Amino acid sequence: MIKRFLSAALGSAFLAWSAGAPAVTALPESKKVELGEVEPFCNSGAPAEWRKAQVLEGVEIRESRLCNPDSPAEIAAFVKGTNNISMQTLMDTNLAADALILSNDMDNDGDPDHYIIKLEVMELNGHSPDFAGVVPTYDIAPGIEPAFWVFAPKTRDMSTRSFASAEANPMLRMPAPVIRVEQGDVVWLVLENTHYFPHSIHLHGVDHPYMDFSGEGNDGVGQTSAMDVMPGQSKTYVIKPRQAGTMYYHCHVQPHTHIPLGLAGMFIVEENRPNNWVQVFNVGAGQVRHPSKAVAEKYDAEYDLHYQSVDKELHKLPQSFNDPRLIARAINQEYDITDATDDYYLLNGRAFPYTLRESLVVVEPNQKIKLRVLNGHTEVLSLHTHGHKAVETHYDGVEQRPEARVRRDVYTLSPAQRLDLELETVDDGLRSFGPGLWMFHDHVERAFTTDGMGEGGSISLIAYKQYLDENGTPHTHGMSLAQYFTKTYWERKISPWQEVFDASLGDPETFVKAEAKPAATKPAASAAEPAAPGNTGRNLFLGLLLGIAGYFAYLNRVKLLEIASEWIAAVRNK
Incomplete structure (x- = not known):
């Protein structure tokens, strides 16, 4: 008993002594980085009336539980045509009077069978000769403004929201608008090239003749079909699609740069039905608030999902010069796509957290939802x-065929592929696991990031309506999303965990920047203030003495215990 007591006592003494010994260095305090300006989750300024189900110009418009809903006036114009709506409704949009002409019910089934669709080519976040910034501005995430070229419906008035704002008007945005037509109808797709480069439209997967009725090339390929459309020129592509389905359209001039810069969109041919006024444009993709007759027969809602990726080096080039010759040289002769890496990953033209404002898939229990997906990435x-x-x-x-259909939770698409998905919200453990805010995303890990910073990229949510407020703000149950709505976060100035557990996962006041191969000629900087020169030698000497004493005590433990026992006995006998 005495031996066990003495062993414990000696061990405790050594531990107490070592605990009191000064450490070589102390961990620095975590620093607190101010978030700076935090954008509100919903800052679209859209009137609450826009989100409600309504009828305008005889067009039934479904409810939108999103922060940034489409304008009902624009939806009415996209369905009826700019030639079939009132002047007031037209003036409530930015559309030109001849942007979309619908006419000629040739089969007497109650809907137009001749479309004239006019597209322009617009630049976003381009070089300004007047000031240091870019114009018109279009942010994919807080403070991030790569240059883009996009197809856009023909518009009137300014390219910005107002004279006092540099922000692009809502018609001018990524991605190029989804275009919908009806199977068997005659479509004249007119490209008015308002840009400083040549462009074209190739109707990828859409049934179209190689030559049009006048003998002009109709495939949009300058090397084989017809000359590219030069700046200031226009070209009409003529189609009468016989097959319905989710297709694709894109520029075929220098496609290795023009497509990544944004000149691509979904082209959907809807099944023919009587009185089938389709929503010809879905600007910004996302929810289709006026589905076709065929879709409405089977589904409770429909969403267009266009995925894209961005190499920031390419997208800086249009911002670098005001001379189109220099931009042409930089893009066509100096830029090498074989050396490129993607930095930004977009869903419907935005990266997280902005995807939550526009690209939620809003559902309710026991529904069937149609998702149309386009892989506009440069990779799988x-x-x-x-x-x-x-x-x-x-x-x-x-x-x-029904027997060939597969139910799964990962869907793989090659670049330019399209996929239609049937999403069911029946809570049976297979089709759905029940209500919630369920993330959906590209599982290629880089697509979780924005310029390598997570969480970002093309993340969005399948959001059950009960988890959203009336403005489309999700009722989350995890960490705050506030930091993602700051420029400071995307400038890499804030640890992702600062607001949660900064003591051990925040940034230290001073720190060493990690490097793959530290320079051999320069010693790495200390993670804290160095210890005083005298303390280092003293602590080393004391540590050696402590080790020697402990080792000596261990070797002579029997004799030391006997001596201690004799000493205790002597003390007791006194």
């Missing part, structure tokens, strides 16, 4: 839906 897309397993119904616009 692996789309994963949390909490749901959807069925792949169509590939590249071609319907799959």
Whole structure:
């Protein structure tokens, strides 16, 4: 008993002595970085009336539970045509009077069968000769403004929201607008090239003749079909699509740069039905607030999902010069796509957290939702839906036989591929795991980031309506999203964990920047203030003495215990 007591006593003494010994260095305090200006989750300024289900110009417009809903006046114009709406409704949009002409019910089924659709080419975040910034501005995330070229519906008035604002008007945005037409109708797609480079439109997967009725090339390929459309010129592409499905359109001039710069969009041919006034444009993709008759027969809602990626080096080039010759040289002769890496990953033209304002898939229990997906990346897309397993119904616009359809939770698309998914919200543990805010995202890990910083990229949510407020703000149950709505975060000035557990996961007041290969000629800087020169030698000497004493005590432990026992006995006998 005495031996055990003495062993514990000696051990405790050594531990107490070592605890009191001064450390070589002390960990620095964590620094607190101010978030700076935090954008509100919903700052669109859209009137609450825009989100409500309503009828305008005889067009039934479904509810939108999003922060940034489409304007009802624009939806009415996209369905009826700018030639079939009142002057007041037209003036409530930025559309030109001849942007969309619908006419000639040739089969007497109650809807127009001749479309004249006019597109322009616009630049976003381009070089300004008047000031240091870019114009018109279009942010993909807080403070991030790569240059883009986009197809856009023909508009009137200014390219900005107002004379006092540099922000692009809502018609001018990424991605190029989704275009919808009806199967069997005659479509004249007119490209008015308002840009400083040549462009064209190739109707990828859409049924179209190689030559039009006048003998002009109709495939949009300058090397084989017809000359590219030069600045200031226009070209009409003529189609009468016989097959319905989710297709694609894009510029075919220097496509290795023009497509990544934004000149690409979804082209959807809807099944023919009587009185089928389709929503010809879906600007910004996302929710289709006026679905076609065929979609409404089977589905409770429809969403367009256009994924894109951005190499920031390419997208800086249009911002670098005001001379188109220099931009042409930089893009066509100096830029090398084989050396490129993607930095930004977008869903419907935005990166997280802005995807939450515009690209939520809003659902309710026991619904069936149609998702149309386009992979506009330069690499494979692996789309994963949390909490749901959807069925792949169509590939590249071609319907799959029932026995060939697959239900899964990861859907793989090669670049330019399209996929139609049937998402069901029946809570049976297979189709759905129940209500919530379920993330969906590209599972290629780089797509979780914005310029390598997570969480970013093309993340969005399958949001059950009960988890959203009336402005489309999600009722989350995890960490605050505030930091993601700051420029400071995307400038890499804030630790992702600062607001949660800064003591051990924040940034130290002074720190060493990690490097793959530290320079051999320069010693790495200390993570804290160095210890005083005298303390280092003293602590080393004391540590050696402590080690020697402990080792000596261990070797002579029997004799030391006997001596201690004799000493204790002597003390007791006194």
